[in-house]
Each structure stands twice: as structure tokens, then as C-alpha cells.
Amino acid sequence: MTIKILVSGAVLLLSAMQAAQAEPAEVAHGRQRAIEYCSGCHQVTHQQPQPAAVPNPDEMVQVAAPSFAAISVKYKGHEKDLRAFIEAPLHPMKEQEFPDHDLDAIIAYIKATKKNW
Numbered sequence: 001m002t003i004k005i006l007v008s009g010a011v012l013l014l015s016a017m018q019a020a021q022a023e024p025a026e027v028a029h030g031r032q033r034a035i036e037y038c039s040g041c042h043q044v045t046h047q048q049p050q051p052a053a054v055p056n057p058d059e060m061v062q063v064a065a066p067s068f069a070a071i072s073v074k075y076k077g078h079e080k081d082l083r084a085f086i087e088a089p090l091h092p093m094k095e096q097e098f099p100d101h102d103l104d105a106i107i108a109y110i111k112a113t114k115k116n117w
């Protein structure tokens, strides 16, 4: 009985470890790029505190950027819209230039975000 519990505990632990390691390289790359490009305004990882709101001088308001977890939920199944927004963002988010593979990785990371948090 005790051995059975120990064995199933070990199996659970092993599968949890495998799940943690199974993160695709593109998702890990996307997290790095998101930290570089997006974390000034967005909360891009669970550990990161919410950054300060961004001033929008046109309307004299402060706009809080949504967390990547919220973006992941909002754009679930709408990857094209997500890509389009990042490529041509609404003010006060600024347009940024980066290579296509970085954008692909950031999108892969956003899609995987909810699972990682």
C-alpha cells in the first residue's frame, strides 16, 4: 500500500517535471523577446509587477497596458487580430520594428502564457 502511494507520487512528480521541460524553444525565445520589447508597459510574466500606466497625451489620460495573461484570454483563437494589433498598434502603444521570427515567437509565447502562469 505505502509503496503503491510512493510509486504513484514519483510518477506524478516525473510527469510534472516533463511538462515543465516540454516548453517549446520558440515559447522560451518569445518570453525573452517579450521581456525586451513589451515589459516596459505590459506585465509579461507572472513574476513581473504591473508596470506604470502609459500617458496618452492626445487625451491627457493614463492607459494601463493589459497583462499578457489578459491578452492571451482576449485573443484566444484570434491570432491574426493579435498579430495585426502588434504590427499596427493603437496609440499610446508604440509601433516597434522587429524581425518576423521574433514576432512569431512573441505570439507563440502569448498563446502559451495562460498555461505557464
Ligand code: HEC
Binding pocket: 034, 037, 038, 039, 040, 041, 042, 054, 063, 064, 065, 066, 071, 074, 082, 085, 086, 090, 091, 092, 093, 094, 096, 106
Ligand atoms: C510604450 C508602452 C507599450 C509597449 C512597449 C508595448 N505596449 Fe502593448 N499596449 C500598451 C497600451 C497602453 C495598451 C492599451 C491600449 C489601449 O487600450 O488603448 C496596449 C495594448 C496592447 C494589446 C491589445 C490588447 C487589447 O486589449 O486588445 C496587445 C495585443 C499588445 N499591447 C501587445 C504588445 C506586445 C506584444 C508588445 C511588445 C512587442 C507591446 N504590446 C509593447 C502599451 C505598450
